[in-house]
Amino acid sequence: MDNLRGSHLSLVIDMSPMQWHLSGEGPPTNAYPLTLDAFLSQLLAFLNSHVASKDENTLAVFGAFPGRSVMLYSSTDPAPNQQNINANSFPPFELVDSNIIRRISEEMEDLGEPEEEAPCALVGALTKALCHINRITLATSTTVNNPSGGPNSTNLPDPRILILSVSPDLSTSYIPIMNSIFSAQKLKVTIDVCQIYGSDTVFLQQAAHLTGGSYIFLDRRDALLQYLIMAFLSPPSIRKILSVPTQDKIDFRAACFCHKSIVDIGFVCSVCLSIFCQPVPVCSTCRTKFPFKTLQRLNASRPMPPSSNSNSARPRTDTPQLRTISSSELALSSGPMNGMTTTAPVGGLAGGSIVNKREPSTNGKIHEPPEAR
Amino acid sequence: MSIAKPYTYAENTTPGSTIPHTLLPFLQSQSQNTLTRLYQKPSSCLSIFRLLGSLERQLIMNLLWLESAIPASTMAAWVVRDGKKYYDEALATLFRLHILPTSTVKLALNPTFKTSFRQAITGSGSSGSFGVPAEKEDKHPPFSVESLDGYALERWETILHYMVSSGTGQHPTRPSQGVLFLLERSGLMASIRGSPLQITSAGFQFLLHSPHAQLWDLLLQYLHMAEERQMDLVEVLSFLFMLSTMQLGREYSIENLGVSQKAMLEDLRDYGLIYQRRPSSKRFSPTRLSTTLTSSSPPLPTSTGTSSGPKEGFIVLETNYRIYAYTDNPLQTSVLNLFVALKYRFPNLVVGSITRDSVKKALSNGISADQIISYLISHAHPQMRKNNPLLPVTVQDQIRLWELEKNRLKSQEGYLYTAFASQADYEFVLNYAKELDVVLWENTAKRCFFGSLDGHANIRGFIERRTSGSTS
Numbered sequence: 001m002d003n004l005r006g007s008h009l010s011l012v013i014d015m016s017p018m019q020w021h022l023s024g025e026g027p028p029t030n031a032y033p034l035t036l037d038a039f040l041s042q043l044l045a046f047l048n049s050h051v052a053s054k055d056e057n058t059l060a061v062f063g064a065f066p067g068r069s070v071m072l073y074s075s076t077d078p079a080p081n082q083q084n085i086n087a088n089s090f091p092p093f094e095l096v097d098s099n100i101i102r103r104i105s106e107e108m109e110d111l112g113e114p115e116e117e118a119p120c121a122l123v124g125a126l127t128k129a130l131c132h133i134n135r136i137t138l139a140t141s142t143t144v145n146n147p148s149g150g151p152n153s154t155n156l157p158d159p160r161i162l163i164l165s166v167s168p169d170l171s172t173s174y175i176p177i178m179n180s181i182f183s184a185q186k187l188k189v190t191i192d193v194c195q196i197y198g199s200d201t202v203f204l205q206q207a208a209h210l211t212g213g214s215y216i217f218l219d220r221r222d223a224l225l226q227y228l229i230m231a232f233l234s235p236p237s238i239r240k241i242l243s244v245p246t247q248d249k250i251d252f253r254a255a256c257f258c259h260k261s262i263v264d265i266g267f268v269c270s271v272c273l274s275i276f277c278q279p280v281p282v283c284s285t286c287r288t289k290f291p292f293k294t295l296q297r298l299n300a301s302r303p304m305p306p307s308s309n310s311n312s313a314r315p316r317t318d319t320p321q322l323r324t325i326s327s328s329e330l331a332l333s334s335g336p337m338n339g340m341t342t343t344a345p346v347g348g349l350a351g352g353s354i355v356n357k358r359e360p361s362t363n364g365k366i367h368e369p370p371e372a373r
Numbered sequence: 374m375s376i377a378k379p380y381t382y383a384e385n386t387t388p389g390s391t392i393p394h395t396l397l398p399f400l401q402s403q404s405q406n407t408l409t410r411l412y413q414k415p416s417s418c419l420s421i422f423r424l425l426g427s428l429e430r431q432l433i434m435n436l437l438w439l440e441s442a443i444p445a446s447t448m449a450a451w452v453v454r455d456g457k458k459y460y461d462e463a464l465a466t467l468f469r470l471h472i473l474p475t476s477t478v479k480l481a482l483n484p485t486f487k488t489s490f491r492q493a494i495t496g497s498g499s500s501g502s503f504g505v506p507a508e509k510e511d512k513h514p515p516f517s518v519e520s521l522d523g524y525a526l527e528r529w530e531t532i533l534h535y536m537v538s539s540g541t542g543q544h545p546t547r548p549s550q551g552v553l554f555l556l557e558r559s560g561l562m563a564s565i566r567g568s569p570l571q572i573t574s575a576g577f578q579f580l581l582h583s584p585h586a587q588l589w590d591l592l593l594q595y596l597h598m599a600e601e602r603q604m605d606l607v608e609v610l611s612f613l614f615m616l617s618t619m620q621l622g623r624e625y626s627i628e629n630l631g632v633s634q635k636a637m638l639e640d641l642r643d644y645g646l647i648y649q650r651r652p653s654s655k656r657f658s659p660t661r662l663s664t665t666l667t668s669s670s671p672p673l674p675t676s677t678g679t680s681s682g683p684k685e686g687f688i689v690l691e692t693n694y695r696i697y698a699y700t701d702n703p704l705q706t707s708v709l710n711l712f713v714a715l716k717y718r719f720p721n722l723v724v725g726s727i728t729r730d731s732v733k734k735a736l737s738n739g740i741s742a743d744q745i746i747s748y749l750i751s752h753a754h755p756q757m758r759k760n761n762p763l764l765p766v767t768v769q770d771q772i773r774l775w776e777l778e779k780n781r782l783k784s785q786e787g788y789l790y791t792a793f794a795s796q797a798d799y800e801f802v803l804n805y806a807k808e809l810d811v812v813l814w815e816n817t818a819k820r821c822f823f824g825s826l827d828g829h830a831n832i833r834g835f836i837e838r839r840t841s842g843s844t845s
Contacts, residue, residue, distance in 0.1 A: 045438075048494045052419060053430050055668030087505045089496030090419060091620045097496070226438055230451075234431045241428055241456030242435075 006056030007158035007235035008136065010129040011047070013072075015063045015104070016120040017111065019166040023197035023221070034196065034221035042225040043164070044100065048093045049233055051075075060132050061100055062125040065107055066117045069124035072103040076136065120167045123176040130183050133159045137187065158235050160190040160213070165204055166197040171262050174255030177203045184211045192232050194218060202251045202262060212236075214244045258284065267298065278302075393466070394424040395589045399596060401469040403606070408471045410607045412486040415493035416502040420614035421470070422490065423667040428463040433472065433482065437490060442481035502611070504619045507626040507656040516658055518622040521648055525660035528645025529584075530704050536562060537580055537707040539572050545703075549643045559594035574739020580708050581740065581748040588662060591644065599633075608633040616646065617666035619659040627655055689754045690727075692765040698723040699754065711735050712745050727768065732775045742776035787813055788829045790836075791821040798839075805835050 024035035050057055061073040073096060137159065161184070184191055184207070192213040193204040200217055208215035216231055218224065231244045256263050256277035266275045272286035279298040282289050400408065400421070411417050422430060435448070452460045467473040472486050482490075492498035516524075532552055534545045539562065547553070553570065556562040561576035579587060592613065599609045612634040619625060627635060638657060641647045646663040649656070687705070689697040696713050700706065701721050709715070712735035715725040725731075735745060746769055753763055762769075793799035799820045806812045811828025815821075824832055 045494055048496075049434055049437075052422065052494060053427070053434075055423065055665070087501035087503055088415070088492070088498050090416070090493060090503055090618050093494070093496055229434050229438065233434055235427070238427055238431050241453055241459050242431055242451050243453050 006054040006058060007237075008058045008060075008133065008160070009050055010060045010062065010133055010159070010161045012062045012064060012122065012125045012129055012161060012163045013043070014120055014122055014163070014165045014167050015065045015107070016117065016167050017066070017108070018117045019120075019197060023166055032219070032221040034224065039196070039224065040101065040104070042228070044097045045225055046228040046233065047096055047100070048090075049229060051092050051096060052090070053233070058136070059096065060129065062129050062132075063104065063107060064120045064122040064125035065111060066120055069121040069128055070103070070107060071128060071132070072107075073099045074132070119170050119172075122163070122165065122167065122170070123173045123180065126161070126163065126180050127176070129161050130180060130187065130189065133161070133189055134187060158237065159187070160192060160236065162192045162194065162232050163204060163207070165193065165195050165201060167201075168198050169201045169203055169262070171255045172260045174203060174260060174262075175257070177207065181207045181210050190236055194227065194232065196221060196224065200251065202253055203255075205247060205250050206252065209247060209250045215247050216245060393426065395586065395593055396424055397466070397470070399593055401466075405471045407607055409483065409485050411610055412472075412483060412489055413500070414502040414611045414614070415489045415498060415500060416504075416618045417611045417614040418486055418490040419493040420617050420667045421472075425466070426463065428459055429466055432463055432467065433490070436473075436480060436482050437487060437494075439481070442476075442479035445476075445478060445480050448480055501629055502615060504615055504625040505629050507624040516622075516624075516648060516650075518661075521622065521658060521660045524648050525645040525662045528643070529662065530702075532556075532644070533580065533587075534704045534707065536572050536576055537704065537711070539570055551640050552643050555591065555594055555598065555640075558598055559591065577711060577735070577738045577740045578744055580711065581744045583751060585665075588666070592666075595640065604633040604636065605631065609637060612637055613663075613666065616641075616659050616663035619664055621659065621661055621664045624656045624658050627657060686752055686754045686757070688749060688752045689757055690749055690764055690768060692767055694727045694768055694771075696725050696727060698725075708748075711738065712740065727772070729775055732772055733779070736776055736779050742772045745772055785813060786826045787823055788826070788832075789821060789823050790832065791819075793820045796820065801839070802832065802836060806832055 020036040020039075023030070023039075024033055026033045047059060047061070050059060057075075059073065059075045060071065063070050063072045075096075181191070189211060190213045191207045191211040193201075193208045193215045195201055195204065195215070195217045197218075205215050207213070214231055216227060218227060220227075234242060234244065253262050253264060254266060254275050255261060256266055257274045258276050258278075258280065261277060263275070263277045266277055267279055268275055269283040269286065269288060271288045272283060274283055274285040276284075279295045279302075280290070281292070281295055403411075411421075422433060425433070432448070436443070449460070464473065468475045472483050473480060474483060481487075489498075489500075492500070528548075531546050532548050535548055536556065538545050553562075556576075557564065557570060559575075560573060561579050562570040563573050564570050579590060582590065596606065596609060600606055608631045612630070627638065630638075638647065638649065639652065641663070642649055642652075644662070645660060648658045648660055687699040688709075689699075691697075696709070698705065698709055699722055706715070706718075706723055709723065709725065712727065712731055713725040714728045714731040715723060717724045732742075732745070736742070746764065750763055757763055790802065793802065799817075799822075803812065803815060803822055806822065806824050806828060809828050809831055811825045811832070812822055813825055814823040
């Protein structure tokens, strides 16, 4: 039977003025320019479609502005008693559209013209979206035990998050993004990602993959609305019938904890699974000390140290090999770089672990957990 | 009359298996011309879109912003193999509604529907189909939402209460003549040889439906009647759809309404769908009954009247068949009285028990066991919702068993064939009858069998041919 409850959509919009300016520039650099205005008008049509589909559908919109994130609209807020209504439009649409446009222009004016654009607070917006979903799902599930609960409040309203991103990856945000992904998995929230401008983002690809969402890199920016409707409008229950595009190739690379750079080959602390781009004597996360000998060996076998100084003279081992090291030592995986498909040795972060579908390159095992003594 | 949803212990969540809305079969029976005229109004398109199943909605959305037709195979490529059945059903529904012109090669929306629905989504156009708001008036401030709810509730419960207490000797407030006529026409109430109206078995079933289904049932009857009253069906439908997109607590002007639509005002006022200060007033306000027509949220905020109890769900059912109903609403008490033997009444509580006799009485009124169970489920007290399954299984099963009891005997007309001369004779005829598949009962020891009525001519002819053949 039809799901009587609506579905919830939380939208996270990347509002970096710089990237939108670039996106709006025409050929030759950009074959399909998309200005912020054109984007917003197509976006509102998409949001109206979501609101139109079911009276119970709920919507929340978050904006990621440089340096801060704000909630632009939430359908759970009490509707202000607007006085003028238009005979040609459905009142709820009017409410959504006018509120979002008003809030965006307010926020844009507040930004002013800083010398240098702060990085976009995408993670902040994503976290707020998760908190919002957590709140509304909690609210519906507690009413079950509450005498004032409604008859239909037993199942959750199919929550999902759609991220519309225009910025490239911000490698400093690796850890918070991964943590958000794990929270989303726990909450059973699907994260969809549409990269509208710029290059593929590694982290958002992983976010979509790990939560069962879909990641689309938009080539034809002039067809944005059609992309949004075909791939992102359908709630998860409909996706079992009308499939949505999924990725066939996912970039699983991680960022190291020490320099926040995306690494092809990393070193994983065998105790706490922190990732480093080079061997370190002491794990910065759990303070585990690694034996000096191990460090030497690891340094010796590194394929190409990023800043080669003392080790550069050492001959490299030709055959990549893996060492399994006893506990409290640093594990190593080394191997040839396979471009995009090379998978970094990725461990888990607090609260979950990354399930890696692709075989982690040709070298076999990456990391062995500490043995019981 | 819609068929009550069959009750299942575990809710079936297969995405495609949706129960279509009551209105859709009616719309599908209309001519293409009528529907195309209906689709000229953006608000009608939006409301019909909301009544459709989720898969149909997604298909419409996929096609809405395309300028040209796309090959059907392209759309079919998106369908998961297991979902093919649902996809084909959804397409068939859209074909029947003429939202998609029938074509097996290319898919494109009906141009009228496409234009109007695009206008609805973008809020453009100048059709004014979402209702023209009335000028603000200082003398009479608009009716508050609470008072509108109260008004709608009073109107609606008057109708239901009149139905449930007909024939019980009570004399509740009579609804208006138009409502009575509608109740009689729809077969919910009937008058036997000039006597006052009596509730029929369809009426009893109607009382146990959800308020939303009741509302649509009545409106559907109204639509059938509108056709006979020479009202313009398109105007009637688009007015209902317009009401469903209006905002609660606002006043709208009647200036832009058509002739049939102005005539409808009076009827809808009687049903509690709209409120007008005076019958001649130039403005009207939709009530919650009309603004929730296309949603599945409960049409009225409270149906327990002035009771201090919880807003939804008031029935506690125990495994010993006792029922505690926290209500002081005479309507709900009367509905419960249909299948419960009431014992005590307190200011806010009614206590009774489900007995064999009380259920038998309900069954003889035409109410089915499933309807009783689904009524108990949908009105269960929030405390009951902690239980899994919600209702005590013993009570559920017993109610079903009592229903089966009623169906214990099944009569069938037919002929008994006896006194065969020999066992061979008997078996020969019996085999012939079995081939015809008309044997209902047989007893070899007594050499007799019972055949159904329609097989008699053949068997008789067969026996006659045999006896005449053996004697000659």
